[in-house]
Amino acid sequence: MTSTTEPLFSLPFNRSILVKADSRHQTSSDAGMLLMRSVMDRTGILECLTDRLSDPRNPDRVKHPLGALLLQGQLQLIQGWDGLWAEPLRTDPVFGAATSLQRGDGVVNSDRPMASQSTLSRRLGILGIKENRAVLEAALQKLSIEHLRVRNGGNRLDEVVIDVDAMPIEVHGTQSGSAYNGHYKDTIFLPLFATCAESGDVLGAQLRPGTQREVTDCADFIVSHHDAVKKHAAERVRIRMDAGFNSGALYTRLENEGIHYLMRLKKNSVLERMAAPYLTHRALETTYHELRYQAQSWECPRRVIPVVRPRPMELFDRFYFLITNLSPTQSTGQELATTYRRRGKAEMHQGEIKAVSTWSLSSSPRPKSHYRETPIERPPLSHNDADAAPIRPENIVRLFLYLLTYQLLHIARELFHAAAPPMEAAPQADRQVPAPSESRLDESGELVPTMGASATGEAPAPPDPVEAEAPRLHLHSFRLYLLKIGATLARHGRYAIFSIAKSAEPMWQRFWDHFQPLRWYVIPDF
Numbered sequence: 001m002t003s004t005t006e007p008l009f010s011l012p013f014n015r016s017i018l019v020k021a022d023s024r025h026q027t028s029s030d031a032g033m034l035l036m037r038s039v040m041d042r043t044g045i046l047e048c049l050t051d052r053l054s055d056p057r058n059p060d061r062v063k064h065p066l067g068a069l070l071l072q073g074q075l076q077l078i079q080g081w082d083g084l085w086a087e088p089l090r091t092d093p094v095f096g097a098a099t100s101l102q103r104g105d106g107v108v109n110s111d112r113p114m115a116s117q118s119t120l121s122r123r124l125g126i127l128g129i130k131e132n133r134a135v136l137e138a139a140l141q142k143l144s145i146e147h148l149r150v151r152n153g154g155n156r157l158d159e160v161v162i163d164v165d166a167m168p169i170e171v172h173g174t175q176s177g178s179a180y181n182g183h184y185k186d187t188i189f190l191p192l193f194a195t196c197a198e199s200g201d202v203l204g205a206q207l208r209p210g211t212q213r214e215v216t217d218c219a220d221f222i223v224s225h226h227d228a229v230k231k232h233a234a235e236r237v238r239i240r241m242d243a244g245f246n247s248g249a250l251y252t253r254l255e256n257e258g259i260h261y262l263m264r265l266k267k268n269s270v271l272e273r274m275a276a277p278y279l280t281h282r283a284l285e286t287t288y289h290e291l292r293y294q295a296q297s298w299e300c301p302r303r304v305i306p307v308v309r310p311r312p313m314e315l316f317d318r319f320y321f322l323i324t325n326l327s328p329t330q331s332t333g334q335e336l337a338t339t340y341r342r343r344g345k346a347e348m349h350q351g352e353i354k355a356v357s358t359w360s361l362s363s364s365p366r367p368k369s370h371y372r373e374t375p376i377e378r379p380p381l382s383h384n385d386a387d388a389a390p391i392r393p394e395n396i397v398r399l400f401l402y403l404l405t406y407q408l409l410h411i412a413r414e415l416f417h418a419a420a421p422p423m424e425a426a427p428q429a430d431r432q433v434p435a436p437s438e439s440r441l442d443e444s445g446e447l448v449p450t451m452g453a454s455a456t457g458e459a460p461a462p463p464d465p466v467e468a469e470a471p472r473l474h475l476h477s478f479r480l481y482l483l484k485i486g487a488t489l490a491r492h493g494r495y496a497i498f499s500i501a502k503s504a505e506p507m508w509q510r511f512w513d514h515f516q517p518l519r520w521y522v523i524p525d526f
Helices: 031-044 046-052 066-078 083-089 093-098 116-127 131-153 219-231 250-254 269-275 335-343 343-357 381-390 393-417 465-467 475-483 502-515
Strands: 009-011 014-019 158-166 180-181 186-189 192-194 200-204 234-241 260-265 291-294 301-308 318-324 438-441 447-449 487-492 495-501
Touching: 009 343, 009 465, 031 046, 031 066, 031 093, 031 131, 031 269, 031 393, 031 475, 066 083, 066 393, 083 116, 083 465, 093 495, 116 131, 116 158, 116 180, 116 343, 116 393, 131 200, 131 219, 131 393, 158 219, 180 335, 192 219, 192 343, 200 219, 200 301, 200 393, 219 234, 219 250, 234 335, 260 335, 269 291, 269 301, 301 335, 335 343, 343 393, 343 475, 393 475, 438 495, 475 502, 495 502
Parallel strands: 158 234, 234 260
Antiparallel strands: 009 014, 158 192, 180 186, 192 200, 260 318, 291 301, 301 318, 438 447, 487 495
């Protein structure tokens, strides 16, 4: 072991700077695990999973309970460490404190055994049981819907728009179910994702083969998420999709279920002829028109909105088509086009999901290539056989764990950026209304205090520099700025004290000021 008194090396640019590893001081670079463990406890996600998951192991031989394995693996993913880093993290003091299911200062003992990398890998097999996969899927959906309610003060929302889209996940090797996709020009899985673009919450996903079209077998996935959000979170729910989901059978299924949808419609010669009259008279503004169109494979005509966008200095205007089962009285063409353009926010959140996940969907069967030093000859696997191979349950589990990682980070990020502590709206009788002479109407018609007076008539407090200067952080930046923080452990009496870097104090204090009054809304009997 390296001595605690001798330096490891000096730096070439300044020989006066020495680097030393001191075993007497327990330090960590992942102090943010303490915050994220608090978020997990407040949301109840760990308790929800441990109460519902089944563990087929012999209880007499279990050293690490399934709940402890879930907590350890999830915190590693949140901090950006995959399973290969389990061994170095076993001696991390913050990691030991955050992953313990017990209380007291003894949880930071460095000799407390934590799960090894091989044990964490075996938990994927336990979670891969069919019943456990269903629990993971339901827990992710429950966590996201509860967050929708929390953002709205615990109340149901008037409307939620669910974005359904496919996102390619590049794979390496010969994972079962992966295939080369000519459109993406790569070997991929092509899972479906259901997200709420306006809030950034991810409701669920469905891992699918790389060659499966988006519209194939997607109806049950869409209906299940629509029904869950409508039952627990919103009065009205709409589905928004791109042109990859154009299908008469899907339209009919959604209409029969009473689900409102909005999606882009692919161009064809018939639609272009129908839209031609709207292209002859060029306007200076975007125009919206109404058509009734029925393709040969459709059972009935449907509402189509041609959207014509002017292109100055160009010979022709740009145009595209939207299809919906909403009536003109429910939403005008302009309102629908505005709603559809917000799909860009959903794609932004998909980029964040990719940024904070390692996407190591690499579980695959590896049959022996040699037996007693003799090569085993097997017929080569054809492309058709590879496409038909079932997706490994472990890869499905990995996908849900990555999405849980994103959702927990997103909840913490939203808490950090909250303008005021959520779920603590003051009763109507306790709200202070300024006198007319000290207030004005803003653009929305709300009564707000004038400059120089607060809602109580007192002089306003100086702005908090952290509140004023904190830009909205990408999840990758949120992890770096708030979670990847250095901390040193010290013991005092019955307490284990972690001292964080001084530069992180304003951000941590802001987060904690918003976290303390948080009251999580729990959906009963979800």
